[in-house]
Amino acid sequence: MSPSETGPRGGSLRAGGTLTIDLDAIVANWKAIAERVAPARTGAVVKADAYGLGMARVADALANAGCDTFFVALPDEGRELRALLADVEIFVFEGVLSDDEALLMAEHRLIPVLNDRTQLDLFRAFAHARGLRLPCAIHIDTGMNRLGFASSEAAALAEDPAALDGLDVRVVMSHLACANDPGEPLNERQRATFANLAGRIGRGAALSLANSGGVFLGAPYHFDLVRPGAALYGLAPLNGRPNPMRRVVQLTAPIVQVRNIDSPGTVGYGATHRVGVRAKIAVVSIGYADGYGFSVGNRGHAFLGAARLPVVGRISMDLITLDATEVPSGLLYPGAEVELIGANISPDDLARTGATIGYEVLTRLGSRLRRRYIGGRSAVGSAD
Secondary structure, three states, X not given: OOOEEEOOOOOOOOOOOEEEEEHHHHHHHHHHHHHHHOOOEEOEEOHHHHHOOOHHHHHXXXXXXXXXXXXXOOHHHHHHHHHHOOOOEEEXXXXXXXXXXXXXXXXXXXXXXXXXXXXXXXXXXXXXXXXOOEEEEEEEOOOOOOOOEOHHHHHHHHOOHHHHOOEEEEEEEOOOOOOOOOOOHHHHHHHHHHHHHHOOOOOOOEEEOOOHXXXXXXXXXXXXXXXXXXXXXXXOOOOOXXXXXXXXXXXXXXXXXXXXXXXXXXXXXXXXXXXXXOEEEEEEOOOHHHOOOHHHOXXXXXXXXXXXXXXXXXXXXXXXXXXXXXXXXXXXXXXXXXXXXXXXXXXXXXXXXXXXXXXXXXXXXXOOOEEEEEOOOOOOOOOO
């Protein structure tokens, strides 16, 4: 398929940068995980607009590859996904907080993940009042202390099957706190707690524990259904290990101006970088408004061909400045594209430079970027 592009909001002739998203790489990552965990099923987490990469295009590619189970965080995300995909299961991690949300779940065939007794009772009462048997999932907290029934509450629920009358429990799940660290003892404690409790709730339901990191902790963590997110989008699933996932994104931006400096001076806001004579500065059209983080100032780097260009000075809202002193003049001109994420710099690399995580790098990438999709059904008009 030929690539397709979507411009920045408002249809400007020029975006600050171009984000290229390889849909075939996302599908390949999903298939690699599915092969690894079989016979367990493999879903896909597409919350937060598929980690910033465009839920419509990503979910379409995955569904066409055979994925039939998707996870989002919020009811509105589920409603948006249902409008795109009619025949898949869609789970909503944050559950239901009101009758209006319960009605949305029922109308759009969404499956709420019920995280405590309040949510359970609300959704069960909603189903009873309408004479319905509605699908749901039950989330057990096994040590993360975020969402989910506490272990004692889950044990009580296991002893009170009537509490689930009117509900069709499709999945019982928990969430690993440290799955990307294979040496963390909490992983095994969570797995053992989950194995002890989960099968006693909603008998016949699929059991699901593994996120991206959990997939790579081994078969005991796979149970019936795995829920990869970050790994689908090319982020490394385990700390300190080679990344087995295919690269998904490339971020480039054009040079706007090349400054030839012939006297000592400073660069950017706050004068945080000093230059001497005979320096060259490439001014590039991207900044923190596009998701290139402020914390990368004076620390990051970009590539122009094989040349490594350090980021010098602070990151501005719309611009960054690179030390291009050693770059041959023939490569350095307005309009030349520099690589900010790609073959030389992964999202995880950029995250380490900016003291954050790859998840945040991806989800920050802003609406001003031109998005270029390759693979999948990219020749079809954009869904973004």
